Amino acid sequence: MRTIKNSIFWKELLEWYNLNGRHHFPWRNTKDPYHILLAEFLLQQTHVRKVEKVYEQLLQKYYNVGELANAMVDDLETIIAPIGLKYRAERLIKSAKIICSQYNGKVPNDYNELRKLPGVGDYIANAVLCYAFDQPVVPIDTNVIRLFTRYFGYTSNKPRPRMDKDLASKIRAHFEGMDSTRAANLAVLDLAGLICTANKPQSKQCPLLAHCSDYLSRQFDSH
Structure with missing residues (x-):
């Protein structure tokens, strides 16, 4: 998925992750x-x-x-x-x-x-x-879904979005062309865990704020 919004997403996310990621976890320093x-x-x-x-x-x-x-x-x-x-x-x-x-x-x-x-x-x-094996795959959990649905404006009609195969395909498309998805996946997890949280997201601290569909729609609704 080669869109301008996708390019901005990864550029800003990975820059944030390099400085703020949870690199200290021991399982991240091994393969x-x-x-x-x-x-x-x-x-x-x-x-x-x-x-x-x-x-x-x-x-x-x-x-x-x-x-x-x-x-x-x-x-x-x-x-x-x-x-x-x-x-x-x-x-x-x-x-x-x-x-x-x-x-x-x-x-x-x-x-x-x-x-x-x-x-x-x-x-x-x-x-x-x-x-462990650096295969270009995408592990998708609720944290990953939350970040992608908020930023790109995706929705799911499934009671449990984790079971939504169409949504998973859309998310995985954003990783296409990457030789390794390791850093990208970890960056997504860290932003979702530290900033784009389920309750009370720290929107003002989010590096993706300027192009986030969820944030922009809330700003529009408040006016």
Whole structure:
């Protein structure tokens, strides 16, 4: 999608991200597929700030996928307990066992193979492919949808926009032509998480303000 608005979007977003992105998260400073798979499991439906300590604890105790495959569910649940959703412990162990038995201990770099792992849905599969293997894919969650619908004025008639395949296609079209979507995806997540929040977005601090459909329509409505 080679439009002027799209070019402005990426230029302003990536400039902001270089200065303000959450580059300190440990899972962002690695391309180890096991580390990234582990992080994505923990980040699921969990606020990012809560995950860092648990992620570090798990990696210290289960430093590779073989160690995780041999973990006791109770031990893993105890470590995960502070961030909730303890059922992730059992799914992590099952996934690790499959990776060891079917993929020679290596996290697969194929979407369909990743989706076979317990607890790995569309988002986690694409996140692993993008962040670990630099494949030009787009993991889409509610944060991504919020930013693109607000800025470009997209709408969805689905009760759950995450299930809207047409909307997903429109969003993915904005990434076309990129050799790697890694930085672009992370920039989108960070702006959505820090500025373009679900409640009380920090519009005045947004680098995309001048061309944001949502902001401009609100300004028009107020006059």
